[in-house]
Amino acid sequence: MRYYLRGETLLIRGAFLAASSGVGGGLAEVTTLLNHTVPHGYRAAEPERTLSLLAASHGLSDRFFGLMTAVPMRHLVVLRYDFLTIFITAGVTHPTPEGPGTINIIVTSSEGFTPAALLGAFITVTEAKVQALRDLGRTFTGTTTDAIIVASEGEAVHRYAGPASPAGERIMSAIRKGVSVALDRHDGRVPADEPAFFIYSRFNGGAWIEWSKKNCPYYPCHFEGQRCDFCYCPLYPCGDETLGDWVESSSGGKVWACTNCTLNHEPEVVRHLKKNPEASLSELKALRKKK
Known part of the structure; x- marks a missing residue:
């Protein structure tokens, strides 16, 4: 999976x-998931056509799912x-048909979900969204145009995604945190002058940590x-054992470790990846060899 922004469109490939x-x-x-910002007052009669033209403008096939929002x-x-x-992305300016307001949520997994797990995740996402709104003191359960995408890659290993399952537990935590943060930023x-990135860390009992390249206390790592444009690597987990390796996870199973990899910190690699966000791993490694 690779994601990037082009203008007011989030693309996930x-x-x-x-x-x-x-x-x-x-x-x-x-092959593609989209979340696209439309102008306030957008009233297109054929939203499917809007998204199809958007996909075509990015050179994409028609194998995509898309969402639209007024949130920048x-x-x-x-x-x-x-x-x-x-x-x-979240906005609840007026959670009725008369006013703008949309909460769009896209969940992606590098571990496969069965179709039943994908649909079960919808329930978990919705429950978590409602809890997040309740945490903020909101009396409504969402807006009239909220939308969800749940997508997974690879062979199915998750049969369920209810809140007590390994996938659902993580979804619940992320949505409750993310909806709250997204509304704080929108309101x-x-x-907020650029997107925010949070990662769940198990240090000191576990907590959500916001990463920012500004005034990073670990520079240079x-x-x-x-x-440090890509402190959290957009290629993760690449699985290339010349760059990292699989290690035992604290929660069981294996996790990809790339502590000593410098690929996404090499200036020439970063410049190329920002201009060409779908560049292959072999292409990026070749750039480093030319150094």
Whole structure:
């Protein structure tokens, strides 16, 4: 899975089995997930056509699921919890048909879900969203245009995604955190000039940690002059054993460890990846060899 922003569009690329409640949604194998910001007052009669033209403008096939929102992408919140990466944009200015307000949630998993688990995750996401709104003192359960995508890659290893399952427990935690943060950013309680990135850390009992490249206390974690645009690697987990290896996880199973990898900190690699977000791993490694 690879994700990146182009203007006011979030693009998530991969080979997904996905379920979507958005425009043209359903259950399908898709290669792209989109969340696109439309102007306030958007009233297109054919939203499917809007998304199809958007996909075509990015050179994408018609195998995609898409969502639309009036929330600017600078308010996007990305959360990573083990094998899950979750994307949230949220606004609840007026949770009725008369006013703007949409909570869009995209859940992606690098571990496969069965179709039943994908649909079960919808229930878990919705429960977590309602709890997040309750945590904020909101009396409503969502807006009239909320939408969800749940997508996974690889052979199915998760049969269930209820809140007591390994996948569902992580989804519950991420959504409750992410919806709260996304609304704080959209409503101006927290300044937001670029997307936020949170990762769940098990240090000191476990907590959500926001990463920022500004004034990082760990710089330089590898070498002077490194680029930190991708402190949390967009290639993770690459599985290339020349760059990292699989180690025992504290929660059981295996986790990809790349502590000593410097690939996404090499200035020439970072420059190329930002201009070409779908560049292959071999392409990026070749750039480093030319150094």
